[in-house]
Amino acid sequence: MGEGLVVVVEDEPAIAELERRYLARAGFGVHVETRGLAGLDAVRRLRPVLVVLDVGLPDLDGIELCRRLREDGDWTPVLFVTARDDEVDRVLGLEIGGDDYLTKPFSPREMVARVKAVLRRGREAVRAEALVAGPVRLDPATRQVGVDGVPVALTATEFNLLEVLLRGRGRVLGRSELLAQAWGQVDYGTSRTVDVHVAQLRAKLGDDCPIETVRGVGYRVAR
Known part of the structure; x- marks a missing residue:
């Protein structure tokens, strides 16, 4: 990123x-x-x-x-x-x-x-505290993610995107904002880039994925 x-x-x-x-x-x-x-x-x-x-x-x-x-x-x-x-x-x-x-x-x-x-x-x-949403736990210091203690392998981009969403917990994040924060670019890719990576996160985290779609706006992790 x-x-x-x-x-x-x-x-x-x-x-x-x-x-x-x-x-x-x-x-x-x-x-x-x-x-x-x-x-x-x-x-x-x-x-x-x-x-x-x-x-x-x-x-x-x-x-x-x-x-x-x-x-x-x-x-x-x-x-x-x-x-x-x-x-x-x-x-x-x-x-x-x-x-x-x-x-x-x-x-x-x-x-x-x-x-x-x-x-x-x-x-x-900033303290490198673990970010937790339900059974999903992300450790910024070690860059590891687990679900119910079971490690989940993410790409660097998937990890960055999940971290941004967890740090913004409770707030709806638009696709342009996610591109800026997770990719470090305003014009990197398109909104479809975000959608594809969210889909990949959901597939890897399974039913416990905490990411919600806010139609027409973007994504959030609920409090």
Whole structure:
């Protein structure tokens, strides 16, 4: 699944393309938006692993975009990028829930390194608890899945998809969101790709498969 999906919100095309290219080289899927409101919608819709967020954006600045995410209870990591050499902006961004910042001009390699460092801190902070739904148990640390204690062999993609669904337990996940989270790409395959892999999971997990279809929307694992 690569390193996951990063949403870049940047209104300067040359900088956005530079960020996209270097992040893609590092194994990330990348979705780019050039306006604040469109960026906010993309983060809510695609559930990326991180947002690279310019402070000075048309229609909704980066500080307000981050504030709205945090008010919604969305703590997706945010790396602020700003052309403003102003300590107030940097401090305000961190105070409202930003995770790190870069001041333009910056090295794209440093940007990638900071993205990885923010994600590494977040992963280390998350306890690798087993995810359980009925008799199905998924262990993120060992990447093993069992049903009633009996091991079930899954492909890497099947495991990723099941983990995403279990972590979102109780919430309906649309196909585009599942593609973004489990495959790390916005445009990887089609909705049919998700349907095929869900069918494979159901076949392997049998009658105990916890995945429910929500017609016309996507899939969920009920609480």
